[in-house]
Amino acid sequence: MQTTPSPFTFSGGIHPSYNKELCSGAPIRELPMPARLVVPLSQHLGAPAKPLVNVGDTVKAGQLIAEQNGFISAPVHAPAGGKVAAIEETLTAAGRTCAAIVIEPDGSQEWELLPRIADWRTADKKDLLAQIGAAGVVGMGGAGFPTRIKLSPPADKPIDTVILNGAECEPYLTSDHRMMLEFAREIRVGAEIIRQILGAKSLRIAIEDNKPDAIAAMEQAFQGIDGDVAVTVLRTSYPQGSEKQQIYSVTGREVPRGGLPMDVGCVVENVSTAYAVYDAVANGRPLVRRVISVTGDAVQQPSNLLAPAGTLYSDLVAACGGLRGKPAKVISGGPMMGFTVSTLNVPTGKTASGLLLLSAGKISSYTSQACISCGRCVDACPMGLNPSELSQCIEADDIESAEQIALMDCVECGCCAYVCPAHRPMVHHMRRGKALVMAKRSAAKK
Ligand code: SF4
Ligand code: SF4
Structure with missing residues (x-):
């Protein structure tokens, strides 16, 4: 080696x-079990998992609570033993909504593991x-x-x-x-x-x-x-x-x-x-918990927490000693590829690696302007794309042209937006354009 x-x-x-x-430098710390876990059924790419439990059921930690629903899908397991209190819609860390199984943990330590x-x-x-x-x-x-x-x-x-x-x-x-x-x-x-x-x-x-x-x-x-x-x-x-x-x-x-x-x-x-x-x-342990960095200058004690899937952001913040004033921006994930969220009433899932809370002093607010054709975004794009041209096609709803100049190769890294002197919301445009292409492809398949 x-x-x-x-x-x-x-x-x-x-x-x-x-x-x-x-x-x-903060060692991983296990989060005390929250009073309520909101476990999303879509913690993966592909079709959401299909619930196998009903409201009122008692589940063990590790028990299969929602089955894989299609080829590209994944099962979901209970992160803790307890009672199923509800099955309801929730906002996810990626800014979408999906169904979730709400579990009220009962403190039992018994696991249902795979062989x-x-x-x-x-x-x-x-x-x-x-x-x-x-x-x-x-x-x-x-x-x-x-x-x-x-x-x-x-x-x-x-x-x-x-x-x-x-x-x-x-x-x-x-x-x-x-x-x-x-x-x-x-x-x-x-x-x-x-x-x-x-x-x-x-x-x-x-x-x-x-x-x-x-x-x-x-x-x-x-x-x-x-x-x-x-x-x-x-x-x-x-x-x-x-x-x-x-x-x-x-x-x-x-x-x-x-x-x-x-x-x-x-x-x-x-x-x-x-x-x-x-x-x-x-x-034999299913994936029901992960380490999440809760960080930024607007949280008292930035930490790396081992948290069960379904932990609400508000519980993560409480375990870090609470907020330092009102955060000006809350981001699910990192500042480059994460999603801004407007509430701490959002649950974690298998892909949630971070929660970033920033004060007003760390946020720059700009008004987006027209492209000045400086070419900086082209130099910064690691995929060799022309972000300026792509974003202008998408703004004009010319999705066909954007697709032809390789919109779907965009990895949404945000490098173009980071260097743009006109402060154009490039990632927003790319995500919107890609969603329109996917919708078009799915309609064509049907
Ligand atoms: S977000 Fe897309 S277009 Fe912009 S730099 Fe990254 S890969 Fe290139
Ligand atoms: S960096 Fe901004 S202003 Fe410069 S070419 Fe790209 S989109 Fe236009």
Whole structure:
């Protein structure tokens, strides 16, 4: 096992203020069980899970409460034992609404776990995938793509390289950083299971050079591992954690336009997802909790909290000693790719890595102006797009033209908006345009 600097550098990107020192030194703390959990049925990409319980039922921690509903979907399990108090609509961290199962925890410690896989090294690949699927494991780095599907590429797309993503390039967020420091051994086992399922020859652990302690922890944890394994130290640059940029930085391979990592023989898995794979296989524990960074200058005690899915943001803030005055902005996730929320009455889910609370002093308010054709957004876009042209097409509702100039390749990283001197709301335009394209495609299918 060796450590090497990243051999390649992706084009574009930015260097924002990272502000990670607010909670990078805060050890993971388990949140006291909240009085009420609002467990969303859509904590993943694809169709929402289908409820299996009724109001008034008593459930155990880990019990399956909603089943996978279609190929791209994932089951949902109870994060705590207690009573089902309601099934109702909730606002999600991504700013949408979905149905949720409301559980009032009763303090019971009894878990309903999946049967453990005794020895994953000799286990059949199908059994490992079935266990990961049954545990509801999804990508925890943001998108929530069901992991069992990601680890089942078609036979004509062999995977030779697994990249374990420990970049955590979003400013402020430190949950993956703390996971690497505190659960390095477990992450190693998860990564080995992933490598075994895919039959991949190489494993790379990709970490930015602003986390030397995490690099050291992972170097130590992976000592003695067989095969072509290395820690790749990435230059600190946003969006280094984005899949396509990371694949290029680590391997020099370019994912084609409209393509997927498997098209260039790679699978990228987040370090927290690797932990969830370990927990599902070795302990039979479904994915019902995760570490969340609650940070920003408007919270008393920035913290990394291990919280059950369905915890309301208000309970996270209370566990951090409350607010420092009224926050001017609350963001679900990080400042670059997160979603602004208007209430703390929003529950966490499997993909919620952070809650950012900022005071007025940290917020710049501008009026958006017309594009001055300076070209800065083109230089900053890591996907090689023309954000100025794209946003103008979308504003004019010319979705066909936007699609032709590769709108769907936009990874919503926000680099274009960050550098724009006219303060144009580029990410808003891109998200709106992409939603219109998806609606058009789905209508055409029907
Ligand atoms: S948000 Fe989209 S268009 Fe803007 S820089 Fe990122 S990838 Fe490029
Ligand atoms: S950075 Fe802003 S002003 Fe400059 S070209 Fe892009 S959209 Fe126009």
